[in-house]
Amino acid sequence: MTRAPLVSIVMATYHWTEALRCSIPSVLHQTWVDWELLVVGDGCTDDSEEVVHSFGDARIRWLNRESNSGSQGAPNNLGIASARGELIAYLGHDDIWAADHLQRLVEAYDGSDRYFASATLVWFDEAVSVHQLSGLASQAAPLSYHLLNSAVTPSGILHSRRLWEAVGPWKDWRDIYLPPDAEFFQRVARLAGEARRNGRATVAKVASGLRRDSYKRRDVQPQQRIAAELAQNPYYLRDAAFDFMLRQHPATASALFRAGLLLFRRMLANAGLRSVRSAIRRWRIGPGGHVRRLRRYRGLEG
Numbered sequence: 001m002t003r004a005p006l007v008s009i010v011m012a013t014y015h016w017t018e019a020l021r022c023s024i025p026s027v028l029h030q031t032w033v034d035w036e037l038l039v040v041g042d043g044c045t046d047d048s049e050e051v052v053h054s055f056g057d058a059r060i061r062w063l064n065r066e067s068n069s070g071s072q073g074a075p076n077n078l079g080i081a082s083a084r085g086e087l088i089a090y091l092g093h094d095d096i097w098a099a100d101h102l103q104r105l106v107e108a109y110d111g112s113d114r115y116f117a118s119a120t121l122v123w124f125d126e127a128v129s130v131h132q133l134s135g136l137a138s139q140a141a142p143l144s145y146h147l148l149n150s151a152v153t154p155s156g157i158l159h160s161r162r163l164w165e166a167v168g169p170w171k172d173w174r175d176i177y178l179p180p181d182a183e184f185f186q187r188v189a190r191l192a193g194e195a196r197r198n199g200r201a202t203v204a205k206v207a208s209g210l211r212r213d214s215y216k217r218r219d220v221q222p223q224q225r226i227a228a229e230l231a232q233n234p235y236y237l238r239d240a241a242f243d244f245m246l247r248q249h250p251a252t253a254s255a256l257f258r259a260g261l262l263l264f265r266r267m268l269a270n271a272g273l274r275s276v277r278s279a280i281r282r283w284r285i286g287p288g289g290h291v292r293r294l295r296r297y298r299g300l301e302g
Contacts, residue, residue, distance in 0.1 A: 039052045063082060072154070089102065133241055204230075
């Protein structure tokens with residue numbers, strides 16, 4: 001039995017091997033090398049297993065659920081239960097890390113049972129233009145502040161395994177009103193209390209939930225372009241985030257209003273809501289309604 005790695009990375013996936021060919025290399029390029037990657041299929045019946053094994057790295061393990069659960073919660077639980085590391089990181093199968101992502105999140109680890117760290121995420125549209133940043137909080141900020149002011153995205157998170165054991169597993173999306181990640185991190189916030197951030201933009205996100213029929217089209221051109229940019233310039237995400245912030249500088253009252261509106265929309269998004277109307281109508285949706293609508297938008301349901 002080999003020595004357990006410090007970091008276990010959990011990557012939930014379902015029938016998108018083209019995305020795996022972009023995301024897994026970003027793990028292999030990490031400057032922090034003491035990791036294992038658990039790619040967890042959510043009942044995959046395609047060639048995902050073969051693609052994962054094709055990388056030929058013993059640190060990468062393939063797991064597959066017997067049936068499709070419909071969201072990331074169940075694959076995440078299986079991955080964490082099988083993990084050997086003290087720390088748990090997540091990477092969406094269509095997201096990409098900068099090479100120093102893990103290094104910066106791990107550096108502040110102090111052995112705490114309640115350790116929780118976050119990175120800044122750069123959100124790209126299909127034209128590879130930045131349209132949002134998230135995870136922008138002070139170096140040591142209450143986790144509740146992160147949840148209030150920024151869309152919570154697992155790809156930017158690192159937490160202790162013992163924190164997961166303390167708060168309990170990710171819940172089935174059909175039993176909760178919030179998206180599974182938002183619900184899980186709300187429980188985490190009650191215990192962790194404080195979130196550390198790595199101080200850099202190290203995660204590129206091309207959100208499938210913002211791309212209609214993304215699972216039908218399976219277009220990974222944005223991810224391929226981002227990966228190519230990072231290969232040429234390791235600080236590409238930092239530079240893209242800086243340029244975006246310059247363009248969004250609140251120099252006028254109208255810009256301040258737009259910034260406030262964006263913050264409000266992020267708060268709604270963090271609660272799994274797209275608009276005030278959706279907030280008002282939330283009681284009509286019922287448990288699992290937001291994930292169900294998201295699945296239809298992505299092309300996973302008719």
